[in-house]
Amino acid sequence: MSKRGYHHGNLRQALVDGALNLIAEKGPTGFTMAEAAKQAGVSAAAPYRHFAGRDDLLAEIATQGYELFGDVLEYAYDDGKPSPMAAFEAVGRAYLAFARKYPGHYMAMFEAGLSVNQTADLARAATRSDRVMQRAAEELSARIPIDRRPPGAMFSAHITALSHGIVELYARGKPGARTPFTPEELLESGVGIYLRGLGLISGD
Structure with a gap:
């Protein structure tokens, strides 16, 4: 070799x-x-x-993953174009696309048990991708009266948790993960239910 x-x-x-x-x-x-x-x-x-060891190597892989993740999310978001709603939906789809295209990075980021604060570079890369999600959430929720508007970080965390759950259960080909719906359909319907609850889209 x-x-x-x-x-x-x-x-x-x-x-x-x-x-x-x-x-x-x-x-x-x-x-x-x-x-x-x-x-x-x-x-x-x-x-x-x-x-220094395997965790240090995993931290480097996770850092590179978050950098790629940030690039993918920023490209999908495209400064809120053509509308905050369309941009938000594009960010959700980009989450699924990233998990499929970069499975090794994804697992290092979310399944290795690493703290995002393990290194300064990892923390910076993770914060950047979080900010894209939060910015998308804040721009979309700006139409909600301020007394009923969830914090942007909470809104973003809810959608991230939904996206991550769908990836883990249905987008990775794990045994027992059976559903007649595609991951994209599950994400779209789940986000739709969430946004209806906030009054951002109609119930029709």
Whole structure:
């Protein structure tokens, strides 16, 4: 096996890429640093030049994941265009799309048991993606009278929890997760019920 990490001068990223393969196969806590080193084609000791241990490696993967997540959400939101409602719905769909396209990153972000404050870079990346969701929620809820308007952070957290639940139960192909509806249909109907409860869309 070639030691591509050394040859390309980017062992750190080679270890990240190798760990992503292992996460997809075994989950975020089901692999060892030695296995990540083998994936990268380097010795078992080599990863410790860049990472203190598996949690440090997972934190780097989660950081990269949140950076990608922020990019995906910002692209979907597009400054509230063409309308706050359409932008909000696009953000919800982008959540599902990200989980499908980047499963290893998603698992490192949400299933590895890491605190988002484990590193400063991870905290910054996570905060950025949270702000996109919160901004979308705040702009959409601006039409609700202020005495009945939920805090933007709460509104965003509710939709995030709904999206995450749908990903975990129905968008990852887990055994026993049977439903006649697509994840997108479940998300659309769930968000619709939530928005009707807030009076943002009609009950028709």
